[in-house]
Amino acid sequence: MKKQVFNPYLPSWEYVPDGEPHVFEERVYVYGSHDRFNGFAYCLNDYVCYSAPVDDLSDWRYEGVIYEKTNDPLNADGSMCLYAPDVVRGPDGKYYLYYVLDKVPIVSVAVSDTPAGKYSFYGYVRDIDGTRLGERTNDQPQFDPAVLAEGDKVYLYTGFCGPGDKSRKGAMATVLAPDMLTMIEEPVIIVPGNCYGSGTGFKGHEFFEAPSIRKHGDTYYFVYSSRQMHELCYATSMCPTKDFTYRGAIVSNCDENITYRKPAGMHTYVPGNNHGGMVEVLGQWYIFYHRHTNGTNFSRQGCAEPVRIKEDGSIEQVEMTSCGLNGGPLIGKGEYFAYIACNLFSKSMKNDHLLHHAGWIDGKYPRITQDGRDGDEEMGYIANMQDSTIAGFKYFECKGITRISLKTRGYGNGYFEVKISWDGETLGKIPVGYSNVWVVNSADIMIPDGVQALFYEFKGEGGISLSSFTLE
Numbered sequence: 001m002k003k004q005v006f007n008p009y010l011p012s013w014e015y016v017p018d019g020e021p022h023v024f025e026e027r028v029y030v031y032g033s034h035d036r037f038n039g040f041a042y043c044l045n046d047y048v049c050y051s052a053p054v055d056d057l058s059d060w061r062y063e064g065v066i067y068e069k070t071n072d073p074l075n076a077d078g079s080m081c082l083y084a085p086d087v088v089r090g091p092d093g094k095y096y097l098y099y100v101l102d103k104v105p106i107v108s109v110a111v112s113d114t115p116a117g118k119y120s121f122y123g124y125v126r127d128i129d130g131t132r133l134g135e136r137t138n139d140q141p142q143f144d145p146a147v148l149a150e151g152d153k154v155y156l157y158t159g160f161c162g163p164g165d166k167s168r169k170g171a172m173a174t175v176l177a178p179d180m181l182t183m184i185e186e187p188v189i190i191v192p193g194n195c196y197g198s199g200t201g202f203k204g205h206e207f208f209e210a211p212s213i214r215k216h217g218d219t220y221y222f223v224y225s226s227r228q229m230h231e232l233c234y235a236t237s238m239c240p241t242k243d244f245t246y247r248g249a250i251v252s253n254c255d256e257n258i259t260y261r262k263p264a265g266m267h268t269y270v271p272g273n274n275h276g277g278m279v280e281v282l283g284q285w286y287i288f289y290h291r292h293t294n295g296t297n298f299s300r301q302g303c304a305e306p307v308r309i310k311e312d313g314s315i316e317q318v319e320m321t322s323c324g325l326n327g328g329p330l331i332g333k334g335e336y337f338a339y340i341a342c343n344l345f346s347k348s349m350k351n352d353h354l355l356h357h358a359g360w361i362d363g364k365y366p367r368i369t370q371d372g373r374d375g376d377e378e379m380g381y382i383a384n385m386q387d388s389t390i391a392g393f394k395y396f397e398c399k400g401i402t403r404i405s406l407k408t409r410g411y412g413n414g415y416f417e418v419k420i421s422w423d424g425e426t427l428g429k430i431p432v433g434y435s436n437v438w439v440v441n442s443a444d445i446m447i448p449d450g451v452q453a454l455f456y457e458f459k460g461e462g463g464i465s466l467s468s469f470t471l472e
Contacts (some may be wrong), residue, residue, distance in 0.1 A: 005058035007324040008301040012380030017290035017300035018084035021279035037374040066117035088147040098145035105134035105141035157211035161193030212277035230271035268343040332398035339380030343392025401447035414460015
């Protein structure tokens with residue numbers, strides 16, 4: 001059986017959201033913030049990095065801690081968090097890490113000779129007089145930096161526009177000198193914020209946060225989190241600092257607008273904030289994004305999906321899958337851990353974002369979680385599957401599957417219905433019961449040959465945790 005890669009693509013005990021992928025020196029490096037399992041806020045840990053060879057996206061290597069929060073002179077006591085970063089190779093061949101601390105309005109920069117660091121503090125983005133961007137009169141606070149270097153110019157993209165905040169106008173582009181710090185062109189608004197979408201093509205999908213920038217051919221792709229929060233949208237232009245046009249959504253971390261085998265407005269995962277970027281690897285483009293776990297906003301995990309840029313420059317929204325970077329469906333044989341579920345929802349869930357999230361956090365809905373503490377290499381699983389909870393996995397190349405086993409535990413009693421669509425025909429039932437330890441139950445179930453999704457719907461009383469399933 002070939003080595004495979006799943007979503008999330010990093011170990012199930014790792015929480016690296018806001019992923020910005022880049023190809024440097026024949027490897028894909030992912031830079032992101034670093035959440036803490038059971039943390040009380042976003043981005044509590046130091047920056048880490050993972051990388052994989054461009055010809056094997058299943059082989060992710062932990063590069064270690066690349067930058068500590070206390071490395072910034074403004075944060076010697078570690079009281080501030082490192083928010084979402086980006087990395088760019090400068091004209092001098094060095095690698096520059098751009099980030100914002102959580103309680104200041106300025107952009108910090110660190111530098112390294114190699115993509116995986118370690119990075120050393122370098123300075124703050126400033127004007128030619130030395131005043132830091134974000135602290136001048138009439139400056140908008142800086143947030144979520146993204147960076148693109150072209151020739152002797154460096155383009156910096158920043159911004160955050162909260163609901164109802166008219167003081168924040170939108171996503172900003174600022175041009176820096178080759179020293180990677182000094183502004184040579186003042187910030188300009190390129191995508192309108194939440195309060196400024198009327199009369200533009202961005203209405204309903206205005207900029208919220210999470211700028212990301214890429215170039216494909218002669219077209220600039222600006223990826224961002226919209227006012228919907230759960231979706232990553234994109235806008236394109238032939239110029240890096242003006243004339244951006246809204247083009248659509250690339251991915252939603254609750255699959256809103258996906259109409260394949262479900263209604264467009266139906267959420268098949270809990271919606272939350274989203275942040276990520278695109279990367280081209282050996283001619284194939286991917287979108288990196290994150291999902292929420294553990295019944296909280298603060299334990300997010302990175303996922304990725306292949307995307308196609310059409311001849312007209314457009315990108316069709318992709319669905320969340322379990323097989324993301326795998327290059328195709330997973331093999332329909334063997335054991336798979338339940339934490340790779342791309343769909344996890346209950347028929348009783350409300351699609352209203354606030355109600356949905358509240359029900360998830362108060363324990364009413366199922367969640368992907370793990371045992372142990374932050375940093376413990378404990379395999380993830382699905383907890384709290386109650387009556388009508390559905391866990392979906394996409395996709396498998398099925399051939400000759402005649403038996404399925406489930407590994408479960410919990411204070412519940414009932415059975416799992418096995419289907420190939422969330423509302424489809426029940427192909428078989430697997431009984432489960434009360435147990436404080438993981439136990440395996442099986443049933444003879446024939447899955448049709450071909451590329452299939454698999455859905456497991458619990459019917460019964462109490463709550464059941466699902467560790468894994470085995471296809472035979």
